[in-house]
Amino acid sequence: MASIKDTLSETLRSVAYKRLRSVETDPASSNQHEFNGVAALRQLLGDVSGEKKIFHAKFLYLSDEHTEESSFDLTWYDARRAHPTRSEYRLYFRPNSVLELAEQGDLFILARISAEDCLGLICRQDSAMENLLIHTLGLYEAGDQFGIGMDPPDLPSYLAPQVLPVFEMLGLNPAISNTQEHLIGDLISRFGEDFPRRDEFARYAIETAPETDAVGSPDETLMVWWDHQTDLFYALEDHLELPGIRNGFDSVEHFAAKAKSFLNRRKARAGGGFEHLFRELLVRNGVAHSFQEATEGTSKPDFIFPGIDCYEDSGFPPGRLTMCGAKTTIRDRWPMLLREAKRIDTKHLVTIDGEITESLGNTLASEGIQLVVPKPLRALLPPTLRNSVSHIDEFLDMLKDRAA
Secondary structure, X not given: OOOHXXXXXXXXOEEEEEEOOHHHHOOOOOOOOEEEOOHHHHHHHOOOOOOEEEEEEEEEEEOOOOXXXXXXXXXXXXXXXXXXXXXXXXXXXXXXXXXXXOOOOOEEEEEEOXXXXXXXXXXXXXXXXXXXXXXXXXXXOOOOOOEEOOOOOOOOHHHHHHHHHHHHXXXXXXXXXXXXXXXXXXXXXXXXXXXXXXHHHHHHHHHHOOOOOOOOOHHHHHHHHHHHHHHHHHHHHHHHHHHHHHOOOOOHHHHHHHHHXXXXXXXXXXXXXXXXXXXXXXHHOOOOOEXXXXXXXXXXXXXXXXXXXXXXXXXXXXXXXXXXXXXXXXXXXXXXXXXXXXOOOOEEEEEOOOOOOHHHHHHHHHOOEEEEOOHHHHXXXXXXXXXXXXXXXXXXXXXXXXXX
């Protein structure tokens, strides 16, 4: 199985990147619809032997709220091709919906996909996707002049789900194939031709996952367990659902209903499975806790430390109580934490969400929510947030100290 770094390096010919200037985004400043053919672009696109060269391009605009796509031709030409000694290269693009959304400071990435095809990505400055692309491709010094090349870090394979959006945008096959088909027979023999309960499935995933050290390396262990459980789920889903899909559907409504049920199950399974994996990590580290016990009314936080009995004891110091939610994604789900465990002012939130923006992180902090992120995901966070989040090992140490 190719690594993430090897897949990027072998598939992408190269990339050029820069921060957009006002003259490139503001129609009042320029109507030329061109980039100057600086050395980096010449290295990316090559020299022009004839009058011009046409590249087929797909452009994407990416922000945390909106995605826009447009396809058109790029014209790469030498404006001084008739001059005996001078060249003046330019890259022309026609007006399009993607460039219309661009603003000064946004990150522009131009990737060479093949001899005739390019991909342009414009990322809103300080967005989660911009940070993910910068880190995954290794574009660390983006200025207002084109840079060339990339230096992808050697990310562990269990981060593949977090960087999958990058592969999808680049139109790449990440060559990270499902490797758990060999366990399907054992799964079926244990649980039958159906999805196991979430706790059973989590235990099976942990049992069959690559060997890890849950006590010595809890951050990496949680990521390995999660990656393995995800692979197992997709392998089992293929086994159970592909025969019916291949038999076809009676109507569009039948297809839509099936697709909706698949997506809903994926979301529910992801969230529930992650909760049970984190619970097992707590057990292996000897951390006392209660799981999904009611605090006030019907409110049931994912975890109360050191336990619900301590929470209900009015004489137990609130400063030694901890509440924690465990969520795979948090954008629309974090407000529910504010309604839970009212005795506890600061809520903790364990997540593997790789698309946390600076704005979202600041909002959570202002609401008294402390993020806990596995250490391998730290580099995928915006730089301004990295020092303010806790890691799993730090969080476990805090829980042990409060229980002492």
